[in-house]
Amino acid sequence: MIKKYNIKIFFTFLIINLIISAKIYSQNNFSENFIIITPGKQYKAGWLHKLFFGKHWRDVWATPVKVKILNLNTFAGGLTPIKKGGGFQTKSLRFKGNDGNIWKFRSINKDPSKILPEDLRNSLVDDIIQDQISSSNPYAALVAVPIISAVSILQSKPYLVYLPDDPKLGKFRKDFGGLLGMIEIHPDYDKKEGRTFEGAEKIKSTFKLFHRLENKRDEKYDAKEYLKARLIDILLGDWDRHTDQWKWARFKENGQKLWKPIPRDRDQVFAKWDGIGPTIAEYIIPQFVDFDSTYPQIEDLTWSGRFIDRRILPAIDRQQWDSISVFVKSKITDKVIEDAVKHLPPEIYPLIHKELTRKLKKRRDKLVEVSQKYFKRVNKYLDIYASNKKDYAEVTRLNNELTEVSLFKRINKKNGEKGKIFYNRTFENQYTNEIRLHLLDGDDKAVVQGIVNESPLVLIVGGKGKDELIDSSIVYYESAGLAHPIPDVETKFYDSGKRSKFIKGKGTEINTAKFPEPKTDIEKYEPSQRDRGHNWVVYPILGFNTNDGLLIGGGPLLYKYSFRKIPYDYRVLFTTTYAARPINFNFNLNATFNSIFDWAQVNIKLQSLKLTLNQFYGFGNGTVFNNGLYRNDFYNIEQELFTLNPSIKIPFGKSVVAMFGIEYRNSHYEINNLSLFSNFPFENYGLEHQKRINIKAGIEFDLRDILSNAKHGYYLKLNGEIGPEILDNKYTFGKASIDVRSYFTLKVPTNTTFALRAGGEKVWGKFPFFESAFLGGGNNLLGYLRNRFAGNASIYGQAESKIYLTPLKFIIRGKFGIHLFANSGRVFAENEDSKKWHSSYGGGIWMSFLDRTFNIIFTTAYSKEKIIYYFSTAFSI
Known part of the structure; x- marks a missing residue:
């Protein structure tokens, strides 16, 4: 009887502890320095769920792993929590280490509900999106580190740890105690405390660096290092590379101040988007790309990083680009890949090492080929930024194949206005449709010159200040049967300054309309309004009414985006609609243009109607x-x-x-x-x-x-x-x-x-x-x-x-x-x-x-x- 009573007490105590320990994770088995833990048992699913919502990395999430317990008293000489991070999905906590570094802990599991509109939170959609966290590989960052190291890119090495429910966490204990995550050095610079990262002179976030370089002609982005980092992103299938996924470190090299990239937060490396629902999501949100042996569309894979790409990569010409691509490929050897995959937890390695190794090698073999596509994408629409000081810009249409852009410090001297040069590149017209030169603030001068038959469209965008914009170039439009060539409009000036002056050429267009200034850094550096390229979707039609019965149909909807054309340059929709009751069809072509006139919208409808x-x-x-x-x-x-x-x-x-x-x-x-x-x-x-x-x-x-x-x-x-x-x-x-x-x-x-x-x-x-x-x-x-x-x-x-x-x-x-x-x-x-x-x-x-x-x-x-x-x-x- 006593034994039965003791057994009941024992199992009651055991169940209570299991319930408490399952609050965050499914299974926690402690040893002295390690814990056996299952990071995402909730992602385990049956065949039907996998069919509709994807197989993803569910088996990896549902596999117990042995993880070291983070000792807050000894790691990095002792850690003190100081600040909660501001991530939308990932829980992050910063610690000050007695080793002089700031350390950042990031949870492995994510909570996407915070990025959802209020109406979607605590709903079935919220549950589905939470389930799709299984599309990410929880240990991908461990594999990425040695691959990044192979091309000598700056980075913080992450350590897989279990953050214990420790009183030392203080006010952060409730949110962070008992979480599985990764801890790494947070790249930081503090002159007073003598703290730096890899010997850097300064550390900046992306937006702060953008602001700084608009005012510092003598400091440059290290575009070559950034391209190396982006090629690794492409290799790893890391599509989530927006502006907050980077830090920047300044170094002096050969007398020049260069800002080198520090990529971070590798949450979407090796992401999988299989299953019916995720495949549809890929179509709706193209940057949700699946990691496979072949590459997806380069635009989709690099979409999230497009704003940084446009700032930095136009400085690299095709020869340099190809050289860097070959270099990166040569450094990612079979041994590098095989050793990198071995950084997976021992329990996970047998499950996925063959798949990752095979896919990485095949992607590596085609890296140069996909890099050429990346070059063409970046150079099709080029953004070049001057400074907020007085600048002198010179665009020279050299011939039908080449266009040169040079930026100088503007000076006032008798022998000219061109001072020290701080930017120069010659672009190949076969790759470039538009060159957009942003003069920013200051009293600037821009000159467009050269007589050619073919040239990219050149847009000169003035800012605050007394600007002087001159176009002496001519781009001929040659047509058989005409005695004289007709100049084509290939130069456009945008400047609303009342004191600005213009000298038009034979093919110049001037726009003095005042454009709304961005109110935030997000609006300025990551605007939601597209201004280049095309996009198309399928437009569905489904309905019912008494006259027609069931209505079903649809068709392609194409958008073209251009500079300062809101919400689009043009839109073309073609649909076919079938009505069941009269057994007939409607055909409809509807095109809307916002670029024919700046002051009006033009619409053309072409219809064949039977309903x-x-x-x-x-x-x-x-x-x-x-x-x-x-x-x-x-x-x-x-x-x-x-x-x-x-x-x-x-x-x-x-x-x-x-x-x-x-x-x-x-x-x-x-x-x-x-x-x-x-x-x-x-x-x-x-x-x-x-x-x-x-x-x-x-x-x-x-x-x-x-x-x-x-x-x-x-x-x-x-x-x-x-x-x-x-x-x-x-x-x-x-x-x-x-x-x-x-x-x-x-x-x-x-x-x-x-x-x-x-x-x-x-x-x-x-x-x-x-x-x-x-x-x-x-x-x-x-x-x-x-x-x-x-x-x-x-x-x-x-x-x-x-x-x-x-x-x-x-x-x-x-x-x-x-x-x-x-x-x-x-x-x-x-x-x-x-x-x-x-x-x-x-x-x-x-x-x-x-x-x-x-x-x-x-x-x-x-x-x-x-x-x-x-x-x-x-x-x-």
Whole structure:
């Protein structure tokens, strides 16, 4: 009996200890100086989970390893915690060592919830993203160290340790006691304490170094060392190399002050992105690249480091680049790779050493080849930075193959203004599309010279100060049949300074518009707005409505980005949409250009439509609807419509846009029941094959807080259109429409948004039936079929209330509520005396996520004719 009682006590004590020890990690077995620990048992998964969310490095995370316990009393002569780190995913803690160094501890496991929007935290999405930490290899940094050392790049050597739950951690004990992580020297410089790193004169973070070198002509980035480091990033598949992943150390070499890179935080080395979900994520976020024997697209792999690349790498010409590439490859021998992989924990080495060794060797063999692609990417759009002092810049178009850029200190002397040179490089035109020279602040002078037939576009960007920008160059545009060549615009000056002076050449463009200055270092050095290159995605279409049934389709969406073209230079979308009920297709090409005019946006639409007008119910406000006839396709129309619609939008401030456009229409309609045209005043005008041109204009005032789910604001849209007697258009007609909306939110008793809308349309003259003022459908009268009523004029009113009920935790956090609406409207027709108003009412539920940017709305609408269900991602008002 006593033995049984003691056994119960023993197991109770054991279970309690296991629960406590499992707070952070799954399994902790202590010895005197070591602990056996499983860093991520929660990432272990079955085959189905792996199929959808990736196999990743789950087996590595779920394997127990023997790790040394960090002794805070003896390591580095004794460690004292001083500061919690500011990482978004990694927990980090800095210690002051009695050896004079600052040491940084970083947790192996990560918590990505802090980088998520509030609505995504503590949700299923949060859990999925946490699960994807298994895509990273927890011990990759240990393998990276000897490979980096092989090319003599500065670095801090990490040590895999277990940080014990020690009272010496003080106020940091709760967050850091019992964590597995790596500890390394934090590169630092403190003159008072005599602390430095590898003998460096100074240590700086990336942003501070950017600031410093904008004011120090005599200090340089060590571009060659940085390229070596980036080639190692590429070899290791380390895609996460943003500005905070680097420190910089200054040394004197041959009388020159050079800043050398110190790469750090190797969390994404050997990252795996397999599985259905992660593969889709790779497509959406291309820099999520998978570590394999072959390289991914170089743009994706180097994307996170692009801002540093643009600052530093343009200093290296092709010969130097190729030489460095060959050097790095030669240093990463088979022995270096094999020895590096042996730095894995002994328990992990048998699991993955063959895979890592094989992949690293194959990537090493192709490093020079991929480095050439990297060179082409970096040199396609070049950024060159002068200083905040007085500079003299000279761009010389040497010939059709070469362009030289030189930067000098600007001086005021009789024999010239060029002082000491501090930058010079000759670029090969075959690799370079644009050279962007940023003069920064100071009273600068820039001269562009040379006469050639081919040249990169040269952009000179002035800053604060009295600048002088001169273009004496000529780039000929040669064309057969012309007696004289036409100068091409290949030089652009950007300077809003009132005291700046310009001397134009034959191919110069001057832009004096004031561009908003960045408010933070992030905006200045890591802007979110793209300004070069292309990007394309697949644009999906999926929907349902009563008229068309299931709608499915999509197509490619291409973006082109250029300097100071916001949000893009141009955008081209091509889509195909299939509708199941009429069994037909729409084809749509929509192109938007922001670079043709600086003051306006140009849009071109090209459409082949068979779905916009598939039913006609007669003309007039009193037409009768019969469900049986509708089901038997009595009201159906066969539509073939081709349209070409170029237009221009002119913004006036942020809230007002004016639009002008011309539309060419080539249409043909067929109907089986001509009796539906009995009340149409112009017989069956519009059914025949018809070519016509319409001229359009409009103005839009938009003061809503969010377009798809507004809580406050106003909206007004006025449109006018005229169809002149041109081509097959027999008569001139005109149209005008108005749409007014208002939104306000009250707490009655919960947050309720009230939306009011009124609108109408009027048609004058003799017009084809398809230009009638239509009413019905989700656009203006819910509860009735699309284009249910047709007349010379229409009027409608809508009122809707959106009532918030409760927070929502379904996949992601959001808001849940109900909505109620009432609609009423009518059309007017010649020779019809109808006073009838067509009303409808209804409601439904809504869910809103990500601060109202993504919405799901289910609506049921009731009218005398039908009950119609709607599903949409935007409210009708």
